[in-house]
Amino acid sequence: MDDGRFEGRAVIAGGAAASPEPHILLIDDVPEDIRATIILLRQQSWRISLASDAHQGYQRALALRPDLIVLDVHMPHMNGFSLCRLLREAPATRQTPILFLSSANSSIERLEGLTVGGVDYIPKSCAPEEVLARIKIHLQLTWRAPPIAQASSAEPEPEGDEIVLRAVMRLIEEQLDDIPSLAELAQKVGTHEKRLSRIFREHLGLTVFAYIRDARLRRGQDLLAESAMSVQDVAELVGFRNACNFTTAFRQRIGMTPSQFRQQTLGIADTESAGRP
Template structure:
């Protein structure tokens, strides 16, 4: 199985897909500077994603539509103020709270951060506990859990193994790039490796690892169609070590490379648009 690089508990969900826990995107080119804050955030019941430069952060923000963004100022190629302006113009992130967390802490810089659309400006010298407290405040002010989808009366209530299966599938979908071991995955849904493996084989006809691979490739297809992220970035987000492994698995399953798939998908969209014109 291909293991993704650490990005907190980054759960790669379908764009603005509803979730029962808030999703936070951290954008910082030197994540070591805020490692203590990242560790503290990981201990919360939240989903956390990380981007290492402004462009990557912009693309991930549009694709993942987080509930809150924590943004550095001094980054190469594009600073945080410029990125904030872009995020404030994009419909997908226009209402997303943006908190600056930066070592750039002059009065002029703080004022600019608030002027371009930040809801808070936090010096990196602040204790991680204070950063966490401020994030909690803004989540309380803006985030609301989506209402539960009513189940059709005709649908039978899941029970036993099916509940375990659904819980495991949801956990997998929410942690594609930070997948726990099979033993840990089984433990998180209240069972053990052998039983979880048997449940997947009985209900889905595949192993847990095969399901994870399929889920990663499905989400990879969505991101290729819905975003402008590079193949390398998509590969990392869905849990592959590198673009080569992702490309190989993608070609084996889909019959074309990720780049070819994106070109084909874009071609279909352009053809359909022309037909409606």
């Protein structure tokens, strides 16, 4: 769904429209639910674009590069949390403020919305005037009028699979101690198990589970080298059931036990310290 207000405007390098007004993108599969808010927003001196599902919203966000995104949570095929994860990995939208506007208003849902990258979480029961006020606050904090000419970004725009890969890698790193199932991982980045497995094979040459195992062991190395935590504590923090499983996997990958690795690392550090004037 689209109100057509962005059509016919000049497009500058990188896909953003050359306009002195902020551009707001609203993504909601039932726009009738926020009709009063849309009417109020259109009364401002802003450009307003609409998307009627998460996939359309994702494509329009990358193409139009709006200054602020208002995003619903419960949508078919891909929910707002999954979409937010993808937008946070794409260079074109990485810094764009995302405000959740949703009837999904439990404390768990609000926390997840802020955790995945939303800057605000607004219940649909809020008066349109409050939604407008919150949008104005975030625009005041972030929006700057674009220059007449704008150079294209030096960072190449990643392909769709690369953004999914970045999003799930970040998710894995953040939840090493309790990683969701493959199906849940795929759902959280808006895809399915088969595609996610293919992406890992093609881009990393690994299965998802092999990547998770490597990520846990890499983090385990860091914790052993940088902290005085016990091997058992390190094992639990990186998601191994017990220290024995961690030690076995660590030895297979590194060629020594966690205790030997720590001793060797500390020995190298002590030698370097002793050699300093």
